[in-house]
Amino acid sequence: MFPKYDVIVVGAGHAGCEAAHAAAKMGSSVLLCTMNMNTIAQMSCNPAMGGVAKGQIVREIDALGGMSGIISDKSMIQFRMLNRSKGPAMWSPRSQNDRMRFAEEWRLALESTPKVDFWQEMVTGIIVKDNRVKGVKTGIGIEIEADSVVLTNGTFLNGLIHIGEKQFGGGRTGESAAKGITEQLIGLGFEAGRMKTGTPPRVDGRSLDYSKMEVQYGDENPEKFSFSDETSSLKEQKSCWITYTNKQVHETLETGFDRSPMFNGRIQGLGPRYCPSIEDKINRFAERDRHQIFVEPEGWNTVEIYVNGFSTSLPEDVQYKALRKIAGFENAKMFRPGYAIEYDYFPPTQLKLTLETQLVENLYFAGQINGTTGYEEAASQGLIAGINASLKAQEKDPFLLKRSDAYIGVLIDDLINKGTEEPYRMFTSRAEFRLLLRQDNADLRLTELGHAIGLADDSRLEKVTHKKSETARLINDLKQKKLEPEAINEGLEQIETASIKEKISIEKLLKRPQINIDALRNLNEELNTFFNQFDKNVLEQAEIQIKYESYIEKEQQMVEKLSNMEGFKIPIRFDYLAIPALSAEGKQKLNKIRPETLGQASRISGVSPADLSILTVYLGR
Structure with a gap:
């Protein structure tokens, strides 16, 4: 029934879409498996792309030949360049998007990509022989063979949705959780954990009084994400608005705290530190009598509104009463309540820099399965996993990005060397070379690399060459x-x-x-x-x-110093436990993460400068 594929991608969210597109464009035969063809590239949370550091990632994906920038441009309803008052290292593009058009554009892009096939069904397990992945198993018992498998399961692995005292299985509202994969991976020796994220209620825009809110216009001269000529800047934009909570809102929310799954212990997973729920905000910042609420349209032709800043898992009746005490929301009609969702993830210290797992060859993880949060972080991992799965299937050298190459390199390096116990989100402060990793020069940094592996086309390279020479x-x-x-x-x-x-x-x-x-x-x-x-x-x-x-010159000098350590390779089977002079923690961390270079070893939490000196001596021998 099925041919053998070079790459099977499980999950069609932002990570899965980028992985499937990249692998296919590089010449691999790809099967994209999803539980629902109608939710490909669903914007599960806010209808927006980019933002601080995240906008840089979207530009980097685009420069390499990925699709997130193009899809964002085609579905954009507003554009803003954040942090213009600061230096260029901080400038960050952000778009408000039409949720339905975003998903539609991604599906059309994938359907028009030769070598991408689709299968709508739940994948319940992987086929593994001799510590090497051989394919996947589906819920109705079909086995499909492949040289490589990329898991991009998002919040679906044993997903559990919480609304007040109610809880039910699901990977997203109205969609089933994925069962079986976590248990199999644990059986293969993987370590798993639980994380939590959440989403706010959606309301009817016709029921809001915008005269009581502050209007938030897009930029006067809007830009776009993609460096290509395939898209153009917006000629017309849709406004967003800002309003605020107040003491009455906070008091109403507090009446539901005894029924909150976050406060009564029913939620075990850690949530995102930098995107807390509204109940978490008023609990942690009790001294503040108001918090910003961003009122964001879901698209050009819908009345649905995303209430950004009001993420919650409180009972729906409490959510409704509290919402109606916000200025402009006095007569608000709710489309659906906010909720929290718990899901399984696998600590990313179990991966190689290619996003291939250490335990099972040719098996790749990308997106929230690695403990990250955000569409952009997920999409960039999907891109790198798809690239490397394709290269591995073609028996070619892996594709790696260093911390000095891209925010994507910082993201992956952080995940693998430091791990994460809470949903990881990218910030400009995480990049020590952020003046080199600006959004405006992503094409100059990365397009030649994308072209060399067959992802960025000739027209992209010609544009970059022209831009370099003209500059x-x-x-x-x-x-x-x-x-x-x-x-x-x-x-x-x-x-x-x-x-x-x-x-x-x-x-x-x-x-x-x-x-x-x-x-x-x-x-x-x-x-x-x-x-x-x-x-x-x-x-x-x-x-x-x-x-x-x-x-810029100073940062480039720092990069050169770092590259000396990055060039010092460590043998794959190097025996750290046989070096008595290494600290106990150093041995444990090095043996677990198995760094590929001395530079990578230097960034592992728990590996001391003394450990590095000892390691350098032994490697020199």
């Missing part, structure tokens, strides 16, 4: 082109920066904090004409590279 030409021109005092001093005084007494290069002028390219354009018509010959992205790139030149 270099512009920077050189800015160094060479001199400005006369009489031509610009009057303009300089108007923008409150010191006038010049002799000729000065545009590059030196641009290094001043008060001056940017837009300000230079306004100094005289000659400068405006000069800048008009360059693309907007080239102008931005040149300005950032000039203004932050010394800082």
Whole structure:
């Protein structure tokens, strides 16, 4: 009935979609298994992509040849570049999306990808022989063979939904939990745990009074995620709104605390620290008398509203009463209540940097199964797992991203070396080289790598090559082109920066904090004409590279130092337990995680500098 596949992907969420697309585009035959073809790429929680650090990840996925950026652009209803008031390392793109169009665009993209087949049914187990995965088993007893399997089960593994004192099995509201896989993996020697996440109620937008809220517009000149020409920026945008909770809301919520699964011990798993439920917020921050609520439309043509900031698992009657005490929500009609969901995950210290498991060859984990939270984190793992599953099936070298290459590299390195006991979320502060890992240069950093493995196409590479050469030409021109005092001093005084007494290069002028390219354009018509010959992205790139030149150089020097340790390979079967001088904790952690390089070993929690010195001596021998 079924042919043997190169790669089987289990689960069609953000991780599964990226994994299936990447593997197929690289030439592998792929079977994507999902319990419901109508929920492919479902935005289970908020209808948005990107945000702080997450927007950088979406740009990186796109630069490598993945689809999340393109799908986000095609389904976008609003765009904002966050943190514009800060330095460029912090600029983070974020989109509000049409939930239904997002899922539709992903399904259309996958259905138009040659080599992707689909199967709608629950996968209940994997086929393993001699510690090597051979395929999957389904709920009706079908066995399908494959060289590699990627598990992207999301919140479905033994998922348990909580609403007040009610609890029932499910991977998402209205969908069944996945049974069997956790138990089999534990039997194979894997360590498992439980995590928790949640979602807010959805309400009828027609029942809200927006005049009592603060409107939140999109950017005046919206950008997009994808570096490709396949998408374009929004011409029209839909607004969001902000309102606030108050003391009456908090008092009403507190009446349900005795029936809250979070407070009475029914929920065992840890929830996301940086996206707490509303009951957690008012409990932990009792001194605050209000919290922000973001009122977000679910799409262009629906009245459904996502109540961001009101995630809860309190009884539905308490949720309803509390909601109606929020300004603008006095007559709110609820579509469905919020809920919490507990699910199984597998500590990611059991993986290799390729996201292949250490215990079972050719078996890959991606997404929430690894303890992460967020569409973007899941999608990036799916991309890397799909790439490496395809490369393994083709007997090619693995694809790895270092911490200095991408936020995706930081994410995977953190997971594997540090593990996580709570849902992991990416922040710019997690990246020590964040000035190098900006959202604007993701294509310059990664497209050549994506093209080399057959994921990014030729047109992508041509665009990047052109952008690099034009940026270099512009920077050189800015160094060479001199400005006369009489031509610009009057303009300089108007923008409150010191006038010049002799000729000065545009590059030196641009290094001043008060001056940017837009300000230079306004100094005289000659400068405006000069800048008009360059693309907007080239102008931005040149300005950032000039203004932050010394800082960028320092980070690159740090990267070079780190690369020396990353180049120091550790044999796969190195016997850490045979080195008596290593600390007991060092031996235990090194033996468990089995780092591939000395650099990776240095980032393992519990491995001391003394352990590294001893290890270096033994490796030198």
